[in-house]
Ligand SMILES: Nc1nc2c(ncn2[C@@H]2O[C@H](COP(=O)(O)OP(=O)(O)OP(=O)(O)O)[C@@H](O)[C@H]2O)c(=O)[nH]1
């Protein structure tokens with residue numbers, strides 16, 4: 032849930048990157064971090080295992096600019112994608128304003144994508160959110176790989192409702208900012224509605 | 227949405243600052259800060275210059291969330307006080323009114339006993355302020371005060387990503 036501070040003239044929003052293990056959530060944040068002007072970003076925090084798998088979360092605070100005299104701040108989080116970290120994923124979803132579902136385009140990860148997608152819906156519901164109402168976009172990542180499934184197939188499986196979707200190669204940064212911009216727009220538009 | 231969004235007004239912000247400043251002084255601590263359970267910094271007092279308060283806020287909330295998860299597993303509602311002891315610096319964390327987190331960082335110039343005592347008093351005051359804030363938020367909602375963001379245009383949003 033966004034936090035509006037009339038005293039310091041700031042608005043804070045929380046965006047969570049969700050998706051199966053190794054789909055590229057952390058890579059998305061790392062790319063954003065690397066390409067953002069130092070004054071507009073804070074430190075990136077990664078709570079990860081020795082093998083660089085996310086253990087609890089990654090966190091990256093960004094200051095985007097101003098709207099109506101208010102500083103707009105986005106707090107980006109990733110969840111750990113590995114199945115057995117479900118308890119942690121639930122915690123990270125608390126107070127979320129927008130979700131980016133990062134799918135792994137590789138054919139052999141289709142089942143993992145589906146499983147994670149269903150897990151997202153269940154966990155959101157547990158927190159009292161509804162995937163149909165919350166700002167939400169899909170990113171088809173790893174489009175560069177030869178074993179990437181056709182786009183049509185991914186769309187049918189993961190985006191039946193036709194929400195905003197983006198092709199990406201987080202490793203090179205392609206599509207990363209487009210995705211962030213997409214979710215930011217939805218979150219700010221939601222703010223406009225008041226709640 | 228599940229929980230109403232948190233709003234902070236000038237008036238409450240000043241009241242909170244007064245309480246935090248005094249707590250920091252009376253507890254002989256280095257820094258005190260107040261964080262929303264979602265990891266957003268609300269207010270801070272003391273020597274914040276050399277501290278990354280944004281990161282601290284996020285990790286504090288993660289810490290509280292994780293221990294809250296542990297509490298539930300063993301049948302507790304939550305652990306309302308956490309204490310981390312370091313070689314020089316210590317952190318005392320407590321939950322206020324189930325909604326916000328109060329963090330006190332202190333070293334050997336203070337003691338856990340003193341911090342506990344001062345935190346208790348400050349907590350009561352902060353709780354009163356937040357209860358008032360919530361009531362105010364509900365009231366504003368009831369009379370339908372327009373959010374300053376009601377008139378955001380697509381151009382405003384595009385402007386954020388101009389570079
Ligand atoms: N080829 C290719 N590799 C990618 C792409 N995006 C990420 N990777 C690689 O995939 C691996 C896993 O990426 P991470 O970002 O750590 O994955 P994650 O989703 O954070 O994984 P968990 O933390 O376990 O949930 C890394 O080796 C990345 O370099 C991509 O677009 N193309």
Ligand SMILES: [Mg+2]
Pocket residue numbers: 056057058084085109110111112
């Ligand atoms: Mg990761």
